[in-house]
Amino acid sequence: MSTVASIIVSIAEEMRTASERGTVANYIPPLARVDLNRFGMAVVGMDGETHTVGDAEVPFSVQSVSKVFSLSMALNAMGDELWGRVRQEPSGSAFNSIVQLENEHGIPRNPFINAGAIVIADILVSRYGRENAQTRLLEFLRPLVSDPSSIDIDTDVARQERETGFRNMALANYMRTFGNIRNVVEDTLDFYFHQCALTMSCHQLAQVGTCLMTGGRNPLTGERIMSERNAQTILALMMMCGHYDGSGAFAIRVGLPGKSGVGGGILAIAPGVASIAVWSPGLNAQGNSLLGTRALERLVQHTGWSVFRANPWVANPT
Incomplete structure (x- = not known):
């Protein structure tokens, strides 16, 4: 050993x-x-x-560990243009806080707090579409493991997160008022909830x-x-x-x-x-x-x- x-x-x-x-x-x-x-x-x-x-x-x-993978995909797709929509700084706040968004005009502090990850989800939905974004995420992950078919999305968890995710809905809608969510909010959040599941x-x-x-x-x-x-x-x-x-x-x-x-x-x-x-x-x-x-x-x-x-x-x- x-x-x-x-x-x-x-x-x-x-x-x-x-x-x-x-x-x-x-x-x-x-x-x-x-x-x-x-x-x-x-x-x-x-x-x-x-x-x-x-x-x-x-x-x-x-x-939220999944946010590492969605960020990887978004960086591959956009490069440094990504940082015009989400910043690279610690937030010092809870992961689902809405407080900073008003002062910072709807630009989240980083891609790992919920608001930032929702923006990343919006970017991937824009690039791949609501349904295909889930497929692309799985295609990104599965080649890295020895048993690829067993990595999946728990649709029951995604559904229940959608049913209880009022704070995330508020974050997404609030960022949309600043133009930082560019798809239908429900489409962006649908991918976000499935990603987290x-x-x-x-x-x-x-x-x-x-x-x-x-x-x-x-x-x-x-x-x-x-x-x-x-x-x-x-x-x-x-x-x-x-x-x-x-x-x-x-x-x-x-x-x-x-x-x-x-x-x-x-x-x-x-x-x-x-x-x-x-x-x-x-x-x-x-x-x-x-x-x-x-x-x-x-x-x-x-x-x-x-x-x-x-x-x-x-x-x-x-």
């Missing part, structure tokens, strides 16, 4: 016995029913070596993240699926904005670019070293996985993978 394998087994045991587990996202009915005791973790290295533990093969709703396992999510680990290439084929500059931009945004108003604390505790979702998943990238996915459905006050964050903190403590270390990749235990 390699060092990384033994490390994540130890981490999983610590998480299994943790008394404080957070709270599930009870405002989305299917997520409210997820077992709080679930925990999975997967690590994929540059050479493809993979280590998994716990519930790493169990599919879950990735929710993507289901993957930790193993699959870590595999998908390898394209960021490698600087924009599919490590299975060598094909470039985004420019190196776009990959670096996405990693920078993950570091600054990937955990909403908890991004600073995550950067200090973990020290890796990461993106969370209210389904309890986190994707974290050690550039040039590893793609890591963790899932624990209990959330902290900022809507990020409580034990997932703790598990990543433990992993970095053992491996030295924080990008803020003087020589972060010297101690590479894979």
Whole structure:
């Protein structure tokens, strides 16, 4: 058993016995029913070596982790023109806040808060159409995993998000008054809700993240699926904005670019070293996985993978 394998087994045991587990996202009915005791973790290295533990093969709703992938597609389509419609700065506010939009004329602070991700969804609907945008998203993701057909969209989750997504409807309609939503609001939100309803396992999510680990290439084929500059931009945004108003604390505790979702998943990238996915459905006050964050903190403590270390990749235990 390699060092990384033994490390994540130890981490999983610590998480299994943790008394404080957070709270599930009870405002989305299917997520409210997820077992709080679930925990999975997967690590994929540059050479493809993979280590998994716990519930790493169990599919879950990735929710806002999907914003990394939609942003990748939008950057491929628009390049730097994208930044005329969404900015690149931390928000310091909750992920579904509407407060800043009025002062900033309907331009969201970054593509990972809900308002920003809705603008990204609008861009993809403009380019591909409402229905085809979902197909294109799946086509972007499936070649990156070893079992492509099992990555899918949970239409029941999407439907229930649409039925309860009043804040997102308000955000989209408000941005439309500034001309920053250019399609029928219902069409843009339909894609947004389906995007957030993507289901993957930790193993699959870590595999998908390898394209960021490698600087924009599919490590299975060598094909470039985004420019190196776009990959670096996405990693920078993950570091600054990937955990909403908890991004600073995550950067200090973990020290890796990461993106969370209210389904309890986190994707974290050690550039040039590893793609890591963790899932624990209990959330902290900022809507990020409580034990997932703790598990990543433990992993970095053992491996030295924080990008803020003087020589972060010297101690590479894979």
